[in-house]
Structure formats: C-alpha cells, structure tokens
Amino acid sequence: MNWIGLSTLIKREVGRFFSVYRQTVLPGLISSGLYIVIFGFTLEQRISEIQGIPYTLFILPGLIMMNTLTNASANTSSSMLQMKLLQQLPDLLTAPLSGLEISLAYIIGGTVRGFVNGILVLMLGIILTDLTVVDPFGTVVFIFIVSWAFASMGLILGQMTESWDQLAMMQNFFLTPLSFLGGIFYSIKMLPEWAQSLSFINPIYYMINGIRYTILGVSDSSVSVSFWMALILTVVFTSIAILLMQSGKKIKQ
Amino acid sequence: MQTPAIQIKGLTKSYGDVHALQGVDMIIREGEFFGLLGPNGAGKTTTINIVTGLVFRDKGSTKVFGKDTVKDFRFTRSKIGIAAQELSVDWFFPIEKLLYFQAGYYGLTQTEAKPKIDDLLDRLGLSGKRTSRLRQLSGGMKRRFQIAKALVHDPDIIILDEPTAGVDVELRHDLWQYLRDLHALGKTILLTTHYIEEAEFLCENVAIINNGKILKEGSPIELTRELGTAGISVQLGHGEYDFDSVLKDFSYTQNENKLHFSVKDPDSAMPKIIRQLSKADVHIQSIESKVSSLEDVFLNLTGKGINE
Numbered sequence: 001m002n003w004i005g006l007s008t009l010i011k012r013e014v015g016r017f018f019s020v021y022r023q024t025v026l027p028g029l030i031s032s033g034l035y036i037v038i039f040g041f042t043l044e045q046r047i048s049e050i051q052g053i054p055y056t057l058f059i060l061p062g063l064i065m066m067n068t069l070t071n072a073s074a075n076t077s078s079s080m081l082q083m084k085l086l087q088q089l090p091d092l093l094t095a096p097l098s099g100l101e102i103s104l105a106y107i108i109g110g111t112v113r114g115f116v117n118g119i120l121v122l123m124l125g126i127i128l129t130d131l132t133v134v135d136p137f138g139t140v141v142f143i144f145i146v147s148w149a150f151a152s153m154g155l156i157l158g159q160m161t162e163s164w165d166q167l168a169m170m171q172n173f174f175l176t177p178l179s180f181l182g183g184i185f186y187s188i189k190m191l192p193e194w195a196q197s198l199s200f201i202n203p204i205y206y207m208i209n210g211i212r213y214t215i216l217g218v219s220d221s222s223v224s225v226s227f228w229m230a231l232i233l234t235v236v237f238t239s240i241a242i243l244l245m246q247s248g249k250k251i252k253q
Numbered sequence: 254m255q256t257p258a259i260q261i262k263g264l265t266k267s268y269g270d271v272h273a274l275q276g277v278d279m280i281i282r283e284g285e286f287f288g289l290l291g292p293n294g295a296g297k298t299t300t301i302n303i304v305t306g307l308v309f310r311d312k313g314s315t316k317v318f319g320k321d322t323v324k325d326f327r328f329t330r331s332k333i334g335i336a337a338q339e340l341s342v343d344w345f346f347p348i349e350k351l352l353y354f355q356a357g358y359y360g361l362t363q364t365e366a367k368p369k370i371d372d373l374l375d376r377l378g379l380s381g382k383r384t385s386r387l388r389q390l391s392g393g394m395k396r397r398f399q400i401a402k403a404l405v406h407d408p409d410i411i412i413l414d415e416p417t418a419g420v421d422v423e424l425r426h427d428l429w430q431y432l433r434d435l436h437a438l439g440k441t442i443l444l445t446t447h448y449i450e451e452a453e454f455l456c457e458n459v460a461i462i463n464n465g466k467i468l469k470e471g472s473p474i475e476l477t478r479e480l481g482t483a484g485i486s487v488q489l490g491h492g493e494y495d496f497d498s499v500l501k502d503f504s505y506t507q508n509e510n511k512l513h514f515s516v517k518d519p520d521s522a523m524p525k526i527i528r529q530l531s532k533a534d535v536h537i538q539s540i541e542s543k544v545s546s547l548e549d550v551f552l553n554l555t556g557k558g559i560n561e
Contacts, residue, residue, distance in 0.1 A: 004360045009358065012346075087337070091355060094333070098327075
C-alpha cells in the first residue's frame with residue numbers, strides 16, 4: 001500500500017470540499033432549516049402526529065439522511081468527473097497509486113462530506129426543535145454507513161458519466177426521486193398497499209427508517225433489517241466502485 | 254549490457270478502426286536524451302501514454318529499467334516524471350499546494366518534499382506565484398508548472414510531451430537550457446516534439462515516427478549524414494565558362510547560370526569549390542550553402558514535411 005499517497009489524496013478530497021464550504025456545507029443546512037420551518041412548523045398544525053411523533057420531529061431523520069446521501073454522492077461523482085474533464089486525472093493515473101487506493105481516497109473524501117453534513121443537520125434539528133436522540137451512537141453509525149455507501153455510489157457515477165449533463169440526469173432522475181419516495185416526509189403506512197410494496201425495493205427507504213429508529217425510536221421497518229440493508233448496499237457499491245477503478249475501463253483508453 | 258531505461262517491443266494500439274501504433278520498437282538507454290519526432294497524430298503521445306499507464310496497450314511489451322509497466326506499475330511509475338502536453342486546470346488549490354499533493358502521490362512526506370518544491374519554484378521562476386491558483390498564471394507559467402510537477406519526486410526518467418508547444422521563443426530557450434542541465438545531472442529524458450530544431454538541439458538520439466511506425470532511429474548527425482541533402486548553390490556572373498575539367502571531382506547540376514553542388518559537408522566543400530571555379534576564371538556573383546537537417550531526413554523518409 002502507498003499509505004502516503006492514499007492519505008495525500010484523502011487530504012486533497014477533503015480539502016477540496018472544505019475550500020468551497022459555501023457550496024458544499026452551507027446549502028444543505030439552509031435547505032434543511034427551511035424544510036423544518038416551512039414544512040414542519042406549518043404542516044404540524046394540520047398533521048398533528050405520525051406514530052405518536054410530532055410532524056417536525058418525524059421528518060428530521062429523513063432530512064438528515066437526504067442531506068447525507070446527496071452530499072456524499074455529489075462529492076465523489078463531481079470530483080471524479082471534474083478530474084476527467086479538467087485533465088487532472090492523468091496526475092493520479094501516472095502516479096504509483098493503485099485503483100484500490102484511488103477509490104478508497106475518493107470514498108473517504110465523500111464519506112467525510114456526507115458525515116459532516118448529516119451531523120450538522122442533526123445539530124440544527126436539535127437547536128430548532130426539542131429533539132432528544134434516543135440512540136446517539138446508532139445515529140452516528142447510520143450516518144457513517146450511509147455516507148460511505150453513497151460516496152461509493154457517487155464514485156461509480158463519476159467514472160461512468162462523461163459530462164455534467166449525464167451526471168445531473170442520474171442525480172435528478174434517480175437519486176432525488178428515490179430519496180423522496182423513501183419516506184422522508186411521511187410514513188409508508190399512509191400510502192396505498194401497492195405503493196407500500198414499491199417502497200420495499202427502495203434501499204433509501206431502509207436507511208431513512210433505520211436512522212428514524214435510532215433518533216426517534218419509531219420506524220416502519222425493523223431496525224435490524226434497515227441496518228443489514230445499509231450494510232449490504234455499502235459492500236455492493238464499494239466493490240463495484242473499486243473494481244471499476246481497478247479495471248480502468250471508464251477512465252483510460 | 255546495461256538494462257535500458259525504457260524498452261518498447263512490438264507495441265500496437267488501435268482506437269476502433271484507427272491503428273495508432275503498428276509495432277513500435279524502441280530502446281532508450283539510461284542517461285540518454287532521446288527524441289520521438291513526428292507530426293501530429295503520428296503516435297508519439299499514445300506511445301508515452303502506454304509507458305506511463307494512461308492508455309492500455311493491445312500487444313507488445315513496455316518496460317522501465319527491465320520491469321513491466323503494467324505488472325510492476327508502482328516501480329515503473331515511481332521512476333518516471335511526466336509533463337503532459339495538455340495543461341491541467343485546478344480551481345481549488347494554490348500551485349505550491351498542488352506540488353505537495355503531487356509529491357505525496359509518489360510517497361514523499363511534506364518535510365521530504367519541501368526543499369525540492371522550493372528549489373523547483375525558484376528555478377522555474379514561480380516563487381512569486383506559489384500562492385496563486387493555476388488560472389491566474391500565464392500560459393508560459395502553466396507550462397513551467399507542468400514541468401515542476403513532473404520533477405517534484407526527483408524521477409530518473411523525465412518524459413516531456415511537446416514541452417514547448419505554444420510557448421514564446423525566449424521561454425523555449427530557457428526550457429531547453431533547463432532540460433540540458435537536467436540531462437547533465439544524469440537524468441534520462443524522453444521528449445516528443447514536432448519541432449525539428451528542438452530535437453536537433455537537444456537530443457542525442459531520435460526516432461522518427463509516422464503513422465504509428467518507427468521509420469528510422471539514430472543520432473541527428475548520423476541521420477542527416479545518411480539521409481540529408483546538404484548543398485551549395487553558386488550563382489554565376491554572365492559569360493561563357495568552361496569549368497567541366499576543374500569540377501570533375503564534384504557532383505553538381507547546372508541550371509542556366511546556377512550551379513548546385515550536392516555535398517555532405519558544405520563547410521569544407523565551399524572553399525574547394527571557390528578555389529576550383531577561380532582557376533577557371535569564373536565570375537561568382539553569389540554563393541549560398543544549405544545545411545542538411547532532420548527536416549530533410551523526414552522529407553526523404555515520408556515524402557512530406559513534418560508540419561504538413
């Protein structure tokens with residue numbers, strides 16, 4: 001292992017998003033704050049409680065999860081695509097770095113961004129509402145696993161796509177709908193039966209419910225199923241991202 | 254025999270129907286200044302991109318100090334520093350930071366890299382710009398940064414892909430001098446270029462590549478001797494002259510009042526020609542010599558100029 005090379009690339013990836021925190025950290029906080037204030041506080045007057053939880057608190061885990069996974073995947077996908085388009089990738093591909101090292105560095109960079117964003121929205125929720133987290137350790141673990149899984153997924157997208165247009169299409173037509181349909185703003189028990197069945201094949205549904213359980217103590221699915229689904233997804237996405245990088249098929253000629 | 258710095262055997266590469274390389278063989282000895290000379294699209298960049306790991310090879314072998322560039326990529330890549338033709342862009346970090354990253358990829362800690370980076374920034378006239386972003390640099394400075402990046406891990410082999418493309422004459426000569434200094438330190442240098450004078454001025458050996466094939470290899474002097482066409486043209490004053498007898502040892506053609514001599518070495522032939530013509534009382538109006546160059550060699554080999 002080229003440990004110095006690996007840690008250098010991690011520093012670069014983390015430094016990259018921190019250097020533009022106005023684009024990578026603040027927007028998630030602002031939009032989550034707006035969701036809490038507008039959706040939460042206004043709709044709470046009409047939707048009193050879901051599963052015994054006030055509506056504002058009910059949507060908070062979903063907002064944390066949405067912020068975590070969008071930021072984690074955006075970091076790796078945009079950084080990889082940018083490296084390709086701006087001729088920076090040859091610097092990595094001609095260096096004594098393996099596909100595994102490059103992949104891990106990118107995934108860790110994306111995980112840090114997803115994790116930081118997730119934790120910040122959690123803290124914002126604690127400040128804006130009277131939230132008490134039921135299982136803080138479990139919450140942190142869930143945010144970490146989801147960050148890693150979606151950083152890996154972003155790395156796959158970054159390698160596969162050739163333009164910003166393609167990348168935006170994947171995010172807007174795939175990731176955002178899955179997040180919203182995963183039950184951020186509602187319990188799937190509020191849906192008709194056929195729509196409930198569809199939710200069971202949406203991996204983000206399990207992640208939102210997993211973190212909802214660790215934060216609020218309630219969820220639509222069992223916490224162990226959510227945990228294992230998140231873990232399986234993490235392993236699958238990570239393996240594909242690394243194998244694709246090692247093959248070099250999408251980044252070399 | 255000493256292990257070559259770079260050894261390429263039977264290298265082929267196709268992009269769809271385009272055969273970019275059609276069996277390239279090349280040996281670059283350690284400490285050699287080697288030029289890969291050819292027009293745009295000849296296969297120069299593909300060749301070096303395969304050696305550095307940016308492009309997959311179809312067939313053949315590429316070795317650096319005897320080790321395969323795919324199987325032993327960590328070893329071979331650590332030995333090479335490459336200044337690519339395409340200038341990269343980075344929006345996020347100052348150039349000094351980018352050099353620290355580059356050194357880190359090659360396993361150097363910040364402490365190990367610092368003296369080298371300070372020296373390179375100083376030597377390449379970039380010290381005053383260390384906190385600038387790449388977009389704030391001029392074209393020439395970007396080119397120098399590209400070279401600094403290639404040298405930051407002190408590689409044994411330096412590969413420069415068209416290093417002076419698009420730079421002004423003054424900077425070109427500065428870079429040439431710098432490359433000569435590096436060569437004097439014992440570095441092996443592989444330069445790709447389509448500037449004839451660059452290859453002639455810098456390289457000990459050149460390979461001429463066209464359509465993915467190496468056409469000829471040797472030192473610029475050997476190649477021009479073998480395939481060059483140096484000559485001396487003499488414009489005669491008006492009059493009737495009989496010079497056949499005095500010029501019987503020379504190969505020449507006559508076109509009205511102009512004589513063209515084919516010679517290998519114009520410098521030594523010119524006084525002899527003048528002496529012989531004077532013996533025949535010939536009035537010489539003007540005389541000019543044309544020194545043979547790699548351009549002639551290229552023309553002879555391919556039937557067209559390098560920039561056509």
